[in-house]
Amino acid sequence: MLKTIHVDQLRPGMHVQRLNGPWLKHPFWRSSFVASDRDIDRLRESEVETVDIDASRGEDVADATDTAVATDTAPVVDTVTADAPPRPAVAARPDLASELTRARNICQAGRDAVEAMFREVRMGRMIDPGAMMPLAEEITASVDRHPGALISIARLKTADDYTYLHSVAVSALMVGLARQLGLDDDRCREAAMGGLLHDMGKACMPLEILNKPGRLTEDEFAVMRTHPEEGERLLRDSGLENATVLHMVRHHHEKYDGGGYPAQLPAESTPLLTRMSAVCDVYDAITSNRPYKEGWDPGESLRKMASWRGHFDPAVLKAFIASVGIYPIGTLVRLSSERLAVVLEQRPEALSAPLVRVFFSARSRTQILQRDLDLSAPGCDERIVGIESPAQWGFRELVKLWAS
Ligand SMILES: [Fe+2]
Ligand SMILES: [Fe+2]
Structure with a gap:
């Protein structure tokens, strides 16, 4: 039987069946689990107020009549977050200089967080994809305050930073594009998380290939082409259940005409967020400096991308150009x-x-x-x-x- 209890009543060993409220605001990406001390601490710090526990699969509350909020399967409170008014897509815009300063801090924190997760993977440790949520929220808030700031700063990378900052950049570009397309807050968070996690499979690639200071050979490229599938497997094994994000991770290198990899998926089989990720991923890659080539100018890059037939969804690319502008900052x-x-x-x-x-x-x-x-x-x-x-x-x- 399910019981809805306040998070303060949660004890280790209880089987949490459901977190009440929009799932993306939760620090957890698994929908049901046996609560540990760490889970309980994180839940108390989150915006989740009540959870449903299944007493037949774990510990029960001590005295159901005193402590349970309700004994019904329906939650009494659908949490404050569900009723909160949606955040306006663009709030009063701060001046660019102050947002650029904040963007530098977010990039640094983001770079460190992504690098730390890569390190965990390389050491064979379990990762927690949900730990990226606060960063995704910060990226979303920055893009909402001033769409150009974080996108411009995240474009500036050194060879050492590329892999980590690229994830932050793609995340910011995804949020800007999601807002341009009028997607709701939950979709924007998925876009931000997908951007941060899309290249996690690169943590499974041999370092000598990943960090090679030159162009890859065909054989090396064949290895690198496995990173989307490796990433999806890694994140799924880590408890990530969000199908939209998993699809984005596995298929961000597919092309509109079915000429991409790993599955040669044509556009009609590809969800919107995945088609968006294909555009954002390429834009950041070609505008960034790499060991073997200088990044292209942002405006020049948009022109070239628009000329590549069959690579991108034309409607998504059009919205992307509108989101970064015809003349992005730094052009x-x-x-x-x-x-x-x-x-x-x-x-x-x-x-x-x-x-x-x-x-x-x-x-x-x-x-x-x-x-x-x-x-x-x-x-x-x-x-x-x-x-x-x-x-x-x-x-x-x-x-x-x-x-x-
Ligand atoms: Fe990739
Ligand atoms: Fe990428």
């Missing part, structure tokens, strides 16, 4: 005055006329006095005429212009 642009500038900030209401920092004359090929220009300001007669490649201009430290 090098040429203005109508033949000056070069870097994009500092975009505004959803004026995507083609962002705030830019002018710093170079394309005509005289010399540095000029830096000046910030709001291309959407009334009376501003400058406009963007094209995207330029920082590599072709030899600009190695463009990031200092917008991220400092």
Whole structure:
């Protein structure tokens, strides 16, 4: 018989059959389990107020009439979280500089958390995918406050950081895209978690291949192509039951026309969040610096992705471009005055006329006095005429212009 009790009444040995409230807010990813001291501590710190226990499969409450909230299978309280008003997708926007500072801290914490989980896997220890939930929440909150900040900072990686920060970047991109598509809060959390966990299978790859400072051979690439299946197996074995996230992990390298791996799934067999992950994963990979190649400019990358036939779901890619903007932060642009500038900030209401920092004359090929220009300001007669490649201009430290 199921009994609904308050989490304060939970004792080790009780069989928890159900956590009441939206499951993604729970620190647990298994729906039923025998409670340990650690589980109880984590539950008390969570937003879950009541749980259903099955007294026939574990310890019972001492005195059901005094302590049980109800003896019905239906929960008396569907938890405060279920009734909480949905968080607005975009709250009052803080200034970019302060969100960039917060984004740096989230990236550092995220990098450390993902690396720690990789280490656990390599040591053969059990991992707890649910431990990533607070990080997923922070990423979601940052993207909601200022969509461009975390995405821009997470793009900046060193070769050592790539694997770990890539997960944070894909998570942030997934949240931005999920919001753009109007998905609800629970879907956004799945998107954030899927982004963080999508490459966990790389923890099972040989280090000499994963960290190889050059292009992979065909044989090495064949090994690396097993990481989506390895990741899904690892997470499933670790108790992750969320089918959406597991699908995303296993199939984030599938292509729209069925030409991807591991299952050559065509678009009609691929859920939305998986199709989203294919776009976010590639965008972060090509815009990041790798040991063997410089990352492409963000705006340039979007143009190239749009030209690849059959790779991405066109509707998802269109929404993605709308979410990161036509000229993402950090894009090098040429203005109508033949000056070069870097994009500092975009505004959803004026995507083609962002705030830019002018710093170079394309005509005289010399540095000029830096000046910030709001291309959407009334009376501003400058406009963007094209995207330029920082590599072709030899600009190695463009990031200092917008991220400092
Ligand atoms: Fe991957
Ligand atoms: Fe990836």
